[in-house]
Amino acid sequence: MPAQMDYEMEALLDGLQEFGAKDFANSAILFMDVDHFRQLSMSLVTGEAEELFRQLIARIRQEVRHDDVVKQVGRDSFVVIQRNFHSKDALFDMCLRLLRTAHEPFKIRSYPILIRFSIGVAAPDASLGLEALLRRAQIALQVQKNAGGAGFRFYTPLLENDLARQNTIIGELAAALEDDEQIVVHYQPLVTREGLSVVGREALIRWQHPSAGLLSPADFLPAAEGAGLIHPLGQYVLQHAARLGRRCPNEYVAVNISPLQCRSVSFAEQAEATVKRAGCVPEQFELEVTEHFLLDEEQALATILDLRCRGFHIVLDDFGAGYCNLAYLRRFPIDKLKIDRQFIHGLDRDERSFEIVKALIDLGHALNLRVTAEGVETQRQLDLLQDTECDELQGFLLGRPSPAAEDSQAEPLRRTLA
């Protein structure tokens, strides 16, 4: 463990001293921490964070027994000590209940605030004292956060390796950002359903790792988000995409946006400046957001409105995969829906998927949105989609993600990040 964590541990133990007299044997420790609180706090005024945590603690208390300990131990972290542990299943259920406390928005001002948090759990171990248990819970928490947050994780000794690996990835990724060769962008074509002609390309980030080979976003984006590296990475992808846009003025370029990027108030302005610097107009770009993005409603709405005012098109990606809250379609001004690939894969297997896909396309069209089907892999899927009104298609059958042809002439990363 880094020294910094040891210091925090001392402060933590001090904070829990008032409970010291009681017996912690047979107690489970849950270490909770709000995801990406630093970014959220930038939009809060004095007193609002305190009010948010007051409400959160009240909700947590409703889910624990009266003799359990609930204690705020840092700006946005909490420890719950569950006494008289009796089973892992019960602890598992408690974690689910705790996570659910954040499903309802918090009313701090006139509008709601949504948060997500992560929990690291250490089950009791008669051979360990409070400090060792806290440390285990902290490790589990850190692994969960590095993997994207919004969930819980039980400590196992294997997590120590995971944490070491994640920390290595974060360090290497920061160094990769200084390297001209390692971060690469592949592009996958989007084609019209009628005629199958290419109308756009989606930028997909890759990491050409010196020893591990080509890594896909799932291998490093969660850790990048946790470490704040998503901002330079996102900016790099947009710059890269803008250069492709300049070379292919008759095609649009789609770029995926992380929810964290939009929390920076200057994001829309920066995005506009980036594409204009490359000699393009925002109208040539589609920014893809997921439902996860929309959870932070007010901030997402403000960013989307700003981006659209500047001319960008907004796409709701992976539509139908998550909570699928149809209220989003009413509230958020978007231009296009991308039907999640699970429904497209289902086309090969069952009649129902076909009916769902058709209904999602009709829903999009009724709302004046264009609709793309993603993940088209087989001829049968393509044939079935040809019997629908879907506007565009994307998938391995129609073109795999690959480097843009002129990539060898790409400007060095260091310079473009400046």
Ligand code: C2E
């Ligand atoms: P996404 O935006 O839904 O991108 C589509 C993913 O599906 C890509 O995976 C693509 O390679 C894959 N795919 C395309 N056609 C098919 C198909 O026919 N079958 C199957 N099985 N898969 C197909 P990839 O590149 O691994 O990206 C995964 C996710 O990572 C993306 O999902 C997107 O959410 C995120 N991502 C990728 N690049 C960026 C980026 O630059 N910034 C951000 N914030 N997220 C990114």
Ligand code: MG
């Ligand atoms: Mg996408």
Ligand code: MG
């Ligand atoms: Mg998608």
